[in-house]
Amino acid sequence: MADQPLIYARGLVKRFGKFTAVDGIDLEVAPGEAFGFLGPNGAGKSSTMRMIGCVSTPTSGELRILGMDAVRDGPSIRARLGVCPQLDNLDPDLTVRENLVTYARYFGLSRAESRRRADELLEFVQLAERAGGKVEPLSGGMKRRLTIARAMVNDPDLVLLDEPTTGLDPQARHLLWERLFRLKQRGVTLVLTTHYMDEAEQLCDRLVVMDGGRIVAEGSPRSLIETYSTPEVVEVRFPGMSESGARHAAALEGVGKRVDPLPDRVLVYVDDGDAALAEIQRRGLEPSSVLVRRSTLEDVFLHLTGRTLVD
Amino acid sequence: MAVTHGVHPTVAVLERHLTLYRRLWQASVFSSFVLPVLFLLSIGIGVGGYVGRVQGVDYLSWIVPGVLASTAFQIAVGESTYSVLGDFKWVRAYHAMRATPVGPADMVRGQLLYLVLRVTIAVVAFLVVVVFFGGLHSPWALVTPLVCAVLTVSVSAPVMAFAATIDHDSYFSLLFRFVVIPSTLFAGVFFPVEQLTAVLRPLAYASPLWHAVELCRAATLGTAPSWPVAVHAGYLLAWAAAGFFLAVRAFRRRLED
Numbered sequence: 001m002a003d004q005p006l007i008y009a010r011g012l013v014k015r016f017g018k019f020t021a022v023d024g025i026d027l028e029v030a031p032g033e034a035f036g037f038l039g040p041n042g043a044g045k046s047s048t049m050r051m052i053g054c055v056s057t058p059t060s061g062e063l064r065i066l067g068m069d070a071v072r073d074g075p076s077i078r079a080r081l082g083v084c085p086q087l088d089n090l091d092p093d094l095t096v097r098e099n100l101v102t103y104a105r106y107f108g109l110s111r112a113e114s115r116r117r118a119d120e121l122l123e124f125v126q127l128a129e130r131a132g133g134k135v136e137p138l139s140g141g142m143k144r145r146l147t148i149a150r151a152m153v154n155d156p157d158l159v160l161l162d163e164p165t166t167g168l169d170p171q172a173r174h175l176l177w178e179r180l181f182r183l184k185q186r187g188v189t190l191v192l193t194t195h196y197m198d199e200a201e202q203l204c205d206r207l208v209v210m211d212g213g214r215i216v217a218e219g220s221p222r223s224l225i226e227t228y229s230t231p232e233v234v235e236v237r238f239p240g241m242s243e244s245g246a247r248h249a250a251a252l253e254g255v256g257k258r259v260d261p262l263p264d265r266v267l268v269y270v271d272d273g274d275a276a277l278a279e280i281q282r283r284g285l286e287p288s289s290v291l292v293r294r295s296t297l298e299d300v301f302l303h304l305t306g307r308t309l310v311d
Numbered sequence: 312m313a314v315t316h317g318v319h320p321t322v323a324v325l326e327r328h329l330t331l332y333r334r335l336w337q338a339s340v341f342s343s344f345v346l347p348v349l350f351l352l353s354i355g356i357g358v359g360g361y362v363g364r365v366q367g368v369d370y371l372s373w374i375v376p377g378v379l380a381s382t383a384f385q386i387a388v389g390e391s392t393y394s395v396l397g398d399f400k401w402v403r404a405y406h407a408m409r410a411t412p413v414g415p416a417d418m419v420r421g422q423l424l425y426l427v428l429r430v431t432i433a434v435v436a437f438l439v440v441v442v443f444f445g446g447l448h449s450p451w452a453l454v455t456p457l458v459c460a461v462l463t464v465s466v467s468a469p470v471m472a473f474a475a476t477i478d479h480d481s482y483f484s485l486l487f488r489f490v491v492i493p494s495t496l497f498a499g500v501f502f503p504v505e506q507l508t509a510v511l512r513p514l515a516y517a518s519p520l521w522h523a524v525e526l527c528r529a530a531t532l533g534t535a536p537s538w539p540v541a542v543h544a545g546y547l548l549a550w551a552a553a554g555f556f557l558a559v560r561a562f563r564r565r566l567e568d
């Protein structure tokens with residue numbers, strides 16, 4: 001049991017009519033792991049998450065969750081999952097606390113246990129003082145926290161979080177990250193999707209980059225950066241970039257391992273930023289600004305798909 | 312791991328509806344109890360004064376079972392339309408349930424139980440008032456809540472199936488205009504269906520409401536219904552069974568993606 005993966009997928013496919021949203025992916029997630037799906041809009045992240053959550057039937061392929069068959073054993077699997085969907089589906093006419101108690105009852109918890117869990121979780125997501133209030137007036141971040149609390153109500157073995165922090169302000173995101181980090185420390189297996197590389201870096205032990213329904217890369221955030229990028233990136237801007245981007249990119253060729261012209265700047269992938277700065281000066285180039293920074297998953301993504309993550 | 316199966320998922324769904332109802336019950340007391348009573352008094356006593364006796368009894372006594380069954384009918388249909396579509400489209404409450412061990416059959420059963428409960432409370436309250444006006448003539452009146460409960464399932468279930476299939480609430484006005492209102496008018500609530508021309512009479516026979524009205528009337532007056540009891544009851548049960556099957560199928564399809 002211990003070394004059996006919580007999620008095991010082989011050749012997983014999801015089609016909507018003729019359109020293929022998930023195009024034959026293989027996955028394995030181990031107990032206690034925090035696993036992430038990173039990818040742009042329409043990559044197939046949510047479609048994959050819904051299949052894992054046993055609410056959407058795979059078109060083909062094998063999918064085993066918690067050692068059970070996702071198609072045959074849906075109810076038994078769902079009993080042990082916690083799901084935070086991309087779109088909140090809280091009951092707006094119930095109070096904050098009633099939302100949790102009602103949901104706990106769907107899992108067969110006794111009334112006393114449901115109430116106890118509700119109060120404990122409201123404490124955990126810092127919504128205790130809103131317990132008796134309606135859901136409607138809560139802020140986006142509070143609703144998200146409540147949805148996450150709701151996903152924890154059955155003390156799940158596996159928690160699925162589809163874009164847990166999209167649309168939240170930085171402060172709300174940090175609070176959520178901190179709560180999710182605590183869950184992870186308790187040994188809860190987390191699977192999340194995100195557009196944010198900082199989120200993936202913060203929370204995920206391992207992640208896959210999805211694009212067009214396929215997995216294009218897999219590894220820890222660090223190893224992905226090591227494999228697909230360089231330790232440092234120099235961002236160079238020139239006056240009047242937009243017309244002459246390609247020419248500027250050509251002038252920077254050879255400064256680093258790779259040069260990527262973007263509409264507003266040129267990215268130069270280098271091992272040593274200072275050496276690159278010296279080389280730019282030696283070539284007599286006159287950029288309007290130069291910035292040296294560490295490589296991020298954003299660079300990995302750009303390299304793998306030719307597109308930025310957040311569009 | 313430690314999931315205790317203390318409560319059946321169907322009961323958990325029923326509880327959600329009851330929790331919501333706690334918020335709204337004051338509003339519903341008017342439409343499901345006060346209104347039928349006012350209706351009964353104005354038509355039964357007011358109109359009854361001109362009509363005199365119908366089929367051998369005073370008009371008030373004659374329409375009591377009609378208003379009773381049609382109150383159940385109104386609640387059953389009314390509570391199975393917008394709220395069901397809304398729970399799919401806007402609230403997405405069924406999607407929330409779908410992520411738990413609750414299945415489509417639990418969702419439908421839970422909601423039907425809730426409606427039966429709502430209708431039973433309204434019907435019993437109505438009966439209590441009617442006793443004071445001398446509107447009940449047989450101890451068989453005690454079975455009318457059961458008839459109304461069966462009626463509720465036989466109309467709620469197909470309407471829920473319909474609500475789970477459509478994508479826009481404008482279809483409901485068609486349902487009300489072409490199904491609910493004609494059913495109410497021609498189902499023997501206000502006048503015997505024998506008054507209808509032969510062309511319209513099958514409309515009454517097709518409506519579950521007419522069969523429930525016949526059974527209720529036989530019960531409150533202590534007479535025999537137009538057709539054998541088993542036929543009336545069987546017809547209602549057939550609607551209930553078919554409706555339940557269709558509703559579960561519609562729920563399952565709508566939640567599948």
Ligand SMILES: Nc1ncnc2c1ncn2[C@@H]1O[C@H](COP(=O)(O)OP(=O)(O)OP(=O)(O)O)[C@@H](O)[C@H]1O
Pocket residue numbers: 016019020021039040041042043044045046047048086568
């Ligand atoms: N129920 C559906 N019917 C038809 N097409 C669908 C359905 N659900 C998803 N799709 C399509 O499948 C593709 C992948 O969608 P999915 O929601 O999995 O992407 P995603 O990676 O979660 O994107 P986002 O970051 O925008 O949430 C999209 O092109 C989407 O339009």
Ligand SMILES: [Mg+2]
Pocket residue numbers: 045046047086162
């Ligand atoms: Mg998505």
